[in-house]
Amino acid sequence: MISKKMEKALNDQIAMEGYASFLYLSMATWCDHKGLQGCYEFLRRQAEEEHMHMLKIFEYLSDVDGFPVTPGIKQPPHEFDSVQSLFKSVYEHEQKVTKSINGLVSLANSENDYSTQTFLQWYVEEQREEEALMRTILDRIQLIGDGPQSLYFIDKELEAINKQVAAAEAAGGE
Ligand code: FEO
Numbered sequence: 001m002i003s004k005k006m007e008k009a010l011n012d013q014i015a016m017e018g019y020a021s022f023l024y025l026s027m028a029t030w031c032d033h034k035g036l037q038g039c040y041e042f043l044r045r046q047a048e049e050e051h052m053h054m055l056k057i058f059e060y061l062s063d064v065d066g067f068p069v070t071p072g073i074k075q076p077p078h079e080f081d082s083v084q085s086l087f088k089s090v091y092e093h094e095q096k097v098t099k100s101i102n103g104l105v106s107l108a109n110s111e112n113d114y115s116t117q118t119f120l121q122w123y124v125e126e127q128r129e130e131e132a133l134m135r136t137i138l139d140r141i142q143l144i145g146d147g148p149q150s151l152y153f154i155d156k157e158l159e160a161i162n163k164q165v166a167a168a169e170a171a172g173g174e
Contacts, residue, residue, distance in 0.1 A: 006116055007066040009107055014057045015071035016100055020093060021050035023076040027090070030080050036151065038158035039083060045165070046090075053126070060119050083154055084141050091134040098127040137161065 002010075028043035058068040080086040101123045108116040137158070144153045 002064045002066045011069045017050050017054035018071045021047045026076040026078045036155045038155040041162050042158045094130050
């Protein structure tokens with residue numbers, strides 16, 4: 001049995017993960033429109049990951065006799081200044097999610113809710129990985145700089161990262 005406060009906090013997280021999924025889908029579409037296929041594929045996969053993060057909380061809440069609430073759809077932005085600023089926004093969004101997950105862990109701790117603490121460990125690890133990945137992308141974008149061919153090289157970097165992620169998934173990671 002989960003407390004009403006924890007249930008509400010997890011439902012807020014459902015909304016946050018759902019919004020991230022739509023935000024990354026919107027970003028993916030923008031990249032596709034600009035011909036940035038590597039960036040498109042990366043963000044499209046991230047959108048699916050966020051959807052999965054949302055569904056995991058649905059399942060958990062149902063398991064512990066809580067009620068998962070399907071969130072309303074808040075429209076994400078669909079115009080972005082540049083691919084550089086787009087990835088900066090992704091990184092900032094992931095930092096926001098990490099902060100929110102940490103808040104959930106501390107609420108679970110304060111309630112001695114060991115089941116939710118254990119459930120959230122997966123998210124703690126996932127956020128560490130996602131933040132590290134987004135930081136790597138930002139570092140590479142910075143190295144490439146703003147030259148005339150920069151978009152081409154950024155997209156090539158994202159293609160390489162897509163291949164690394166696919167290889168890690170095939171090897172059993174996430
Ligand atoms: Fe589910 Fe990337 O936060």
